[in-house]
Amino acid sequence: MKLTVTGTGYLGATHAICMAELGHEVLGVDISAERIAALNEGRVPFHEPGLADALTRSLATGRLSFTTDIAAAADFADTHFLTVGTPQHSEGRSADLSQVHGAVTALARHLHGRHLIIGKSTVPVGTAADLRRMLNQLTGPDTTVDIAWNPEFLREGHAVRDTLHPDRIVLGVAPGSTAESTVRDIYARTLADDGTPFLVTDLETAELVKGAANAFLATKISFINAIAEVCERSGADVTQLADALGHDTRIGRRFLGAGLGFGGGCLPKDIRAFASRAEQLGATGIPGLLGHVDEINLRQRRSVIDTVTDSFDGDVTGRRVSVLGVAFKPDSDDIRDSPALAIAGSLSRSGAQVTVHDPEAMGPASRILPELGYAPTPLDALRGAEVVVLATEWRDFIDLDPVAARDVVDRPFIIDGRNCLPVEAWIGAGWDYRGMGRRF
Incomplete structure (x- = not known):
């Protein structure tokens, strides 16, 4: 099939490349000439394992290309994925839909005949209905544009697998829409090879799925962090408690890891937008719940900062x-709403001499916080340190030799902000170890 993908940020570039991997002819579109040039040259503008190799393969086949010309996209195909960003609005918690409206408006001006726009961006419920009304006003009598919504469920660090082998495909359609057959054809290989569940809903339900999923995950993370505070005050160990909870099939162990909390470009802004939209609709439960979830999450960062300050x-x-770490999670160079970078920045602003190391994210971080020290290796970052904060659970940090690390610091005091280190080995090497919600 011929497909276009409008928006080549993290979601769009990944989706365009993976659709070409599935055998489709794909044209990616973006207003950023710099980003388009990089992609056409085989360079992925962000770190995502496996994506650069997939880009190289797809470009070589001739099935994938990128352009800034939206008119070319309208001529290239009649099926168009919408993958632009929906950041938090600068004046509140709601989602900023200016990129969505801008992309649809630009595309609509060049459409003739029958077309299908498939939204993947995370949007407030009711957005698809608004876009349908927009399109009716923007297109001529010779043009019919159907809207469907196919939310994304990508995990940074696993985005290629999550696109090619998703755990479910959700499609929201309007009554009378023929989009289902088209989308089944697009994902035919995935459906045949993996038996992936294909769930067809109304548009409103599909729009809510991603936000609801992120709200639940964020709630689970903040729940265990709130429990960690109880453990610290009572002498219990949150990791053992989480293991016990995880054996309950109604709860499960995943996302019950106490630590610095969540960050990144999705969870924080998505739960705020979800709560804001719920409030607009007059729903009272979700705004209050997610407000507390957000508050607990941000408090985890403050807790680590306070522990560092108290030690001095x-x-x-x-x-x-x-x-150690500035990315919001391992296998990513994403520093958006990163707890690690927030802690480093706050300590620096308070007068500390902060040195950081991250395998992938020091470039983006240095553009935001050039006042930090950036070390080429973990041991270089530790040299002369009086406190060490492990803030991102990169394998490089988990596998650090605690004896070698002990030899280069001035004071062996470590705060394990992700509860990921082998505790006995670090204590045995002479470290004063502090975990999150642990007895140590």
Whole structure:
């Protein structure tokens, strides 16, 4: 099939490349000439395991190309994926839909005949209905545009697999729409090879699925972090408690890892937008619940900052702090709403001398916080440190030799912000170890 993908950020570039991997002819579209040039040259503008190799393969087949010409996209295909960003609005918690409206308006001006727009961006419920009304006003009598919604469920660090082998495909359609058959054809290989569940809903339900999923995951993470506080105050161990909870099939162990909490470009802004839209609709439960979830999540960062400050008797001025990790999660260079970077930045602003290391995210971080020190290796970051904060659970950090690390610091005091280190080995090497909600 011939497909276009409008928006080549993290979601759009991944989707375009993976659709070409499935055998389709794909044209990616974006207003950023720099990003389009990079992709056409085989360079992925962000770190995502496996994506660069997939881009190289797809470009070589001739099935994939990228352009800034939206008119070319309208001529290229009659099926168009919408993958532009929906960031948090600068004046509140709601989603900023300006990129969605701009992309649809630009595309609509060039459409003739029958077309299908398939939304993948995470949007407030009711957006598809608004776009249908927009399209009716923007297109001529010779043009019919159907709207469907196919939410994305990508995990950074696993995006290629999540696109090619998703755990479910959700499609929202309007009454009388023929989009289902088209979307089944697009994902035919995935459906045949993996037996992936294909769930067809109304548009409103499909729009809610991603936000609801993220709201639930965020709630689960903040729940275990709230429990971690109880564990710290009572002498219990949150990791053992989470293991016990995880054996309950109604609960499960995943996302019950106490630590610095969630960040990134999706969960924080999505739960705020979800709560904002619920409030607009007059629903009272979700805004209150997610407000507390967000508050608990942000409090975890403050807790680590307070622990560092207390270890210096309340004043970090001139003290040497090492922060291992600035990306919001491992296998990513994404620093958006990163707890690790927020902690490093806050300590630096309080007067600490902060040195960081991250395998992938130091470039993006240095553009945001150039005042931090950026070390080429983990041991270089630790050299002379008086406090070490493990803030992102990269394998490089988990596998650090605690004896070698002990030899380069000035004071062996470590805060394991992800509860990922082998505790006995670090304590045995002479470290003062502090976990999140643990006895140590």
